[in-house]
Amino acid sequence: MGAGLLDQVVIAAANSANTLLGGILLPKGRFGALALALAVGYFATCLNRAIVGDVLLALASRFDGEPRARLVRDGLATALCSGLITTVVFVALWALSPSRGEIDLHQLVWLAPFMVPIMLHDTARGDYLAARRPDKALGIGLVWAGTQSVAVVVMILTHTAGAGGLLTAWGLGATAGATVYLVRERRLPWRGSPRAWLAETRHLSGWFTVTAIVAQVQVLAISFIVAGRLSRIDLANLRFVQTVELQPVQNLITALQNLLVPRASRDAAEGGPALRRRTRQLVTAFAVLGTLLVLTVWPVVSFVLVHTHKFAEAAPLALPIALQCAVYLLQVPFTAALRGMHRARLLFVQYVAFAVVSLSGLTVGAGYAGLHGAAWGLLTGSTASLICMAALYAFALRSVRPPARAVPRDLPADVPLDATQPAARYS
Structure with missing residues (x-):
C-alpha cells in the first residue's frame, strides 16, 4: 500500500x-x-x-x-x-x-x-x-x-x-x-x-472509459476556452494557481479513492445501512477538512501570489479555486460509494452534468468578468456536480439490498471487489 x-x-x-x-x-x-x-x-x-x-x-x-x-x-x-x-x-x-x-x-x-x-x-x-x-x-x-x-x-x-x-x-x-x-x-x-x-x-x-474521456475533454476544453476567449496570459495565471492549489488536492483525492472504494464495495455488498452510515461519517469529516483547507490555503496562496509580482494579478483566483478544492473533497464519499455500488452509468451521468455546467459557467463568467469570472464559473460547475453526485448517490442507495449469502467475515477489508475505476479529473 x-x-x-x-x-x-x-x-x-x-x-x-x-x-x-x-x-x-x-x-x-x-x-x-x-x-x-x-x-x-x-x-x-x-x-x-x-x-x-x-x-x-x-x-x-x-x-x-x-x-x-x-x-x-x-x-x-x-x-x-x-x-x-x-x-x-x-x-x-x-x-x-x-x-x-x-x-x-x-x-x-x-x-x-x-x-x-x-x-x-x-x-x-x-x-x-x-x-x-x-x-x-x-x-x-x-x-x-x-x-x-x-x-x-x-x-x-x-x-x-x-x-x-x-x-x-x-x-x-x-x-x-x-x-x-x-x-x-x-x-x-x-x-x-x-x-x-x-x-x-x-x-x-464501456462506461468507465467513456467517463474518463468526458473528464479529459472537459479539462482540454477549459484550456482552449480560456486561451481563445481571453489570452495565453490568462491561461498561464489560471493554470499556475490550479497547480499550486488544486492539483495537490486532486492527487490526495485519487489516493483516498484507492483506500475508500474497496471498503465502500464491501459495505454495499453487506447492504445499505452500513454504506449509508459510513458515507455520512465521511461527508462530515471531509466537510471539516474542506473548511480548514479554505481557511488556511486561500490566505496563504493569495499572500504569496501578491508578493511574487509576476502572478500578483492572479491572487483573486485563490479564493474560488480553494472553494473548488473543498467541493471536490466533499464529493469523495459519494464517488467512493457509487463506485462501491458499481454504478458506473450514474458516474458517467454525473461527469456529463459537471462538464456541461462547468464549461457553461466558464464561458459566461469569462464573458462578463474575465478570468476572475471564469474561475467562479468553474466553481459553479463543481458545486452543481456535487449536488448531482449526492442526488445520484441517494437514488442508487435505494436499490442496495443485503445479499442472500453474506460476504465472508474473513475477507480482508482492503481487497477491492471491483478494480475498475474512472480517472480523476483535473480542471
Missing part, C-alpha cells in the same frame, strides 16, 4: 513539475503556450490510459502465466500504436496551426518524439500494479523523476531553460523509465496485437 501511494506521488510530482517550473522560469506568454501543449499531451496520455492502462489493471490481475503475458504484450502493442498515432497528430497540429493568435500549439513539436515512451511507461505501471508489484512501479517512476530532475538542473545551470527544454526533460524521464521496464522485463511491444487487445477487452471499455 505504501509503495503504491508513493508511486502515485512521484508520478504526480513529475507531471506537475512542468507547470510549476514553467510558471516560475518562463515569461507568462510562453508559459501559456506550454500549459496548452501540456493539456493536449495529458489528454492523449489519459485516453491511452483509459483504453489500455485501466483495463490492464482490472483484467490482467485475474490471470497468471501465458494468458497474462499475452494481455500485457497486446496492451503494450496498443500503447505503441497510440503513441505513434499521437506523434503524427502532434506533428500535424504543429505544422498546420496558425503562427499567430492566442491558441499556440507549436510547442507540441517538442512532445511529439516522446509520446511513444510516455504511453509505454504508463502501460508499464499498469502491468506492475496489476501484478501487485507497486515497488517496481515506484522504481520506474523514480527513474522518470530522477532523469527529468537532472535534465532540468542542467538547463537551469546553463541558463537554457525554456518551454521546449521542460517538455524535453519530461519526455526524457519517460523514455528512461520505459526503457528500464522493457529491458528488465524483456518486453518487445511490437510483438503484441492491438486488434486482439481491442477484441478481448471491449467489455471493459
Whole structure:
C-alpha cells in the first residue's frame, strides 16, 4: 500500500513539475503556450490510459502465466500504436496551426518524439500494479523523476531553460523509465496485437472509459476556452494557481479513492445501512477538512501570489479555486460509494452534468468578468456536480439490498471487489 501511494506521488510530482517550473522560469506568454501543449499531451496520455492502462489493471490481475503475458504484450502493442498515432497528430497540429493568435500549439513539436515512451511507461505501471508489484512501479517512476530532475538542473545551470527544454526533460524521464521496464522485463511491444487487445477487452471499455474521456475533454476544453476567449496570459495565471492549489488536492483525492472504494464495495455488498452510515461519517469529516483547507490555503496562496509580482494579478483566483478544492473533497464519499455500488452509468451521468455546467459557467463568467469570472464559473460547475453526485448517490442507495449469502467475515477489508475505476479529473 505504501509503495503504491508513493508511486502515485512521484508520478504526480513529475507531471506537475512542468507547470510549476514553467510558471516560475518562463515569461507568462510562453508559459501559456506550454500549459496548452501540456493539456493536449495529458489528454492523449489519459485516453491511452483509459483504453489500455485501466483495463490492464482490472483484467490482467485475474490471470497468471501465458494468458497474462499475452494481455500485457497486446496492451503494450496498443500503447505503441497510440503513441505513434499521437506523434503524427502532434506533428500535424504543429505544422498546420496558425503562427499567430492566442491558441499556440507549436510547442507540441517538442512532445511529439516522446509520446511513444510516455504511453509505454504508463502501460508499464499498469502491468506492475496489476501484478501487485507497486515497488517496481515506484522504481520506474523514480527513474522518470530522477532523469527529468537532472535534465532540468542542467538547463537551469546553463541558463537554457525554456518551454521546449521542460517538455524535453519530461519526455526524457519517460523514455528512461520505459526503457528500464522493457529491458528488465524483456518486453518487445511490437510483438503484441492491438486488434486482439481491442477484441478481448471491449467489455471493459464501456462506461468507465467513456467517463474518463468526458473528464479529459472537459479539462482540454477549459484550456482552449480560456486561451481563445481571453489570452495565453490568462491561461498561464489560471493554470499556475490550479497547480499550486488544486492539483495537490486532486492527487490526495485519487489516493483516498484507492483506500475508500474497496471498503465502500464491501459495505454495499453487506447492504445499505452500513454504506449509508459510513458515507455520512465521511461527508462530515471531509466537510471539516474542506473548511480548514479554505481557511488556511486561500490566505496563504493569495499572500504569496501578491508578493511574487509576476502572478500578483492572479491572487483573486485563490479564493474560488480553494472553494473548488473543498467541493471536490466533499464529493469523495459519494464517488467512493457509487463506485462501491458499481454504478458506473450514474458516474458517467454525473461527469456529463459537471462538464456541461462547468464549461457553461466558464464561458459566461469569462464573458462578463474575465478570468476572475471564469474561475467562479468553474466553481459553479463543481458545486452543481456535487449536488448531482449526492442526488445520484441517494437514488442508487435505494436499490442496495443485503445479499442472500453474506460476504465472508474473513475477507480482508482492503481487497477491492471491483478494480475498475474512472480517472480523476483535473480542471
